[in-house]
Amino acid sequence: MAYPDTRPRRMRRDAFSRRLMRETVLTADDLIYPVFVHESDGRAPVASMPGVERLSIDELLRVAEAASELRIPALALFPVTAPEAKSLDAAAAWYEGGLAQRAVRALKSRFPELGVITDVALDPYTAHGQDGLLDDTGYVVNDATVDALVKQALSHAAAGADVVAPSDMMDGRIGAIRLALEEAGFVHTRILAYAAKYASAFYGPFRDAVGSAAALGKADKTTYQMDPANSDEALREVALDLDEGADMVMVKPGLPYLDIVRRVKDTFGVPTFAYQVSGEYAMLKAAAANGWLDERACALEALLAFKRAGADGVLSYFALDAARWLRAS
Ligand SMILES: NCc1[nH]cc(CCC(=O)O)c1CC(=O)O
Numbered sequence: 001m002a003y004p005d006t007r008p009r010r011m012r013r014d015a016f017s018r019r020l021m022r023e024t025v026l027t028a029d030d031l032i033y034p035v036f037v038h039e040s041d042g043r044a045p046v047a048s049m050p051g052v053e054r055l056s057i058d059e060l061l062r063v064a065e066a067a068s069e070l071r072i073p074a075l076a077l078f079p080v081t082a083p084e085a086k087s088l089d090a091a092a093a094w095y096e097g098g099l100a101q102r103a104v105r106a107l108k109s110r111f112p113e114l115g116v117i118t119d120v121a122l123d124p125y126t127a128h129g130q131d132g133l134l135d136d137t138g139y140v141v142n143d144a145t146v147d148a149l150v151k152q153a154l155s156h157a158a159a160g161a162d163v164v165a166p167s168d169m170m171d172g173r174i175g176a177i178r179l180a181l182e183e184a185g186f187v188h189t190r191i192l193a194y195a196a197k198y199a200s201a202f203y204g205p206f207r208d209a210v211g212s213a214a215a216l217g218k219a220d221k222t223t224y225q226m227d228p229a230n231s232d233e234a235l236r237e238v239a240l241d242l243d244e245g246a247d248m249v250m251v252k253p254g255l256p257y258l259d260i261v262r263r264v265k266d267t268f269g270v271p272t273f274a275y276q277v278s279g280e281y282a283m284l285k286a287a288a289a290n291g292w293l294d295e296r297a298c299a300l301e302a303l304l305a306f307k308r309a310g311a312d313g314v315l316s317y318f319a320l321d322a323a324r325w326l327r328a329s
């Protein structure tokens with residue numbers, strides 16, 4: 001009879017030794033909860049994201065209270081713009097009395113300790129659903145878009161946002177935003193750069209939630225978001241954003257891109273985040289609704305995998321549930 005030379009199963013035999021050698025821990029500290037805010041009263045469900053609702057500012061405050069109570073460090077705000085407020089120049093993006101700006105003020109006055117992260121990108125505000133301004137050929141122009149993003153980021157900082165998170169993938173916007181923040185005296189405003197954001201089909205349900213899918217139609221974002229085939233390019237993008245003044249970087253989407261998270265963390269060793277995007281959430285929810293997957297076990301496993309891959313935190317629509325599940329376990 002031949003025996004194994006080594007027996008790795010020995011350490012897996014009992015719960016105590018499994019616990020002792022566990023390398024990665026997921027806690028509520030690792031979670032950022034993305035929330036959709038609308039101008040209407042009350043809550044409205046998002047059909048392709050079961051369990052996710054668009055919230056009025058009053059309802060947002062209720063959710064913020066629950067998140068604080070669960071010790072979730074921060075919310076990421078995504079406003080839903082009414083079609084009539086959208087325009088070619090996206091001017092509603094930096095309006096002082098805009099929905100995002102009002103939501104930030106309401107959150108910071110009620111829950112000063114809860115981090116508030118704002119989305120800096122024009123897609124909720126453009127009539128065509130692109131993240132930038134178009135020239136007459138329909139190309140998303142870079143530098144004029146950056147000028148608009150700077151105004152938007154300043155309006156968020158003025159409203160009290162703790163973190164501005166440019167998700168647009170224009171070149172040079174981190175440097176321009178950092179300079180403008182410094183010049184305006186917002187020296188504490190952190191920048192979370194969506195540094196390696198891919199042109200992904202997994203954003204579909206999000207575009208339904210914010211209403212940019214209809215505006216976008218058949219168009220895509222491949223002239224600014226990255227090709228899912230690329231990995232070295234992600235490192236170049238992250239290097240640029242760090243050089244321009246980002247405090248934190250993000251990889252997006254999440255689970256199909258954990259190789260990128262690992263390379264970014266190993267290469268730069270900076271605060272690195274990943275976004276478990278709407279399509280990843282929808283897949284798990286749909287399978288669970290069919291009784292094909294155990295929602296809680298699979299969601300917690302996926303979130304743990306982000307941490308194992310090197311992420312310091314995860315933006316997840318499961319954040320509230322996950323924090324509750326972690327508390328109960
Ligand atoms: N600036 C747009 C933006 N910000 C966050 C998401 C997607 C998030 C998700 O799918 O959960 C998108 C979609 C897009 O790029 O079209």
Ligand SMILES: [Mg+2]
Nearest residue numbers: 169170171237
């Ligand atoms: Mg870039």
